[in-house]
Amino acid sequence: MAAGDRCEFCTTRPREEVAVARWHAPDPDDRERLTLWLCSRHMERMSKAGTRGWPHEGWLHKIGWW
Ligand SMILES: [Zn+2]
Numbered sequence: 563m564a565a566g567d568r569c570e571f572c573t574t575r576p577r578e579e580v581a582v583a584r585w586h587a588p589d590p591d592d593r594e595r596l597t598l599w600l601c602s603r604h605m606e607r608m609s610k611a612g613t614r615g616w617p618h619e620g621w622l623h624k625i626g627w628w
Contacts (some may be wrong), residue, residue, distance in 0.1 A: 570603035571618060577602045584621045585628075595627045 569576045576599035583593045600608070608616045608625050615622025 566599045568599070570598040571604045572601060574601035576600055577605060580605060580608075580625055581627050582608070582623050582625060584616070584623045586620065587615075587617075587618065587622055590622075593627075614621055 566576060566579065567573065578600070580600050582596050582598045584596065584599075585591075585593045587606050605625070608623055610616075611622075612625065613624060615624045617623075
């Protein structure tokens with residue numbers, strides 16, 4: 563399956579490739595910077611969580627690398 567065929571977090575067709583920072587809660591300054599394909603639902607979840615981060619599988623995620 564080619565990149566961009568489905569959302570990183572579900573099977574929905576993604577809307578766009580998004581710059582995402584993720585980190586573990588105890589260590590918020592140690593961030594990984596990724597680009598992930600996201601559907602509009604997951605983009606919305608992440609953007610609603612804002613700088614607190616959207617939790618998934620032990621990671622917190624937010625939109626943007628800054
Ligand atoms: Zn999704």
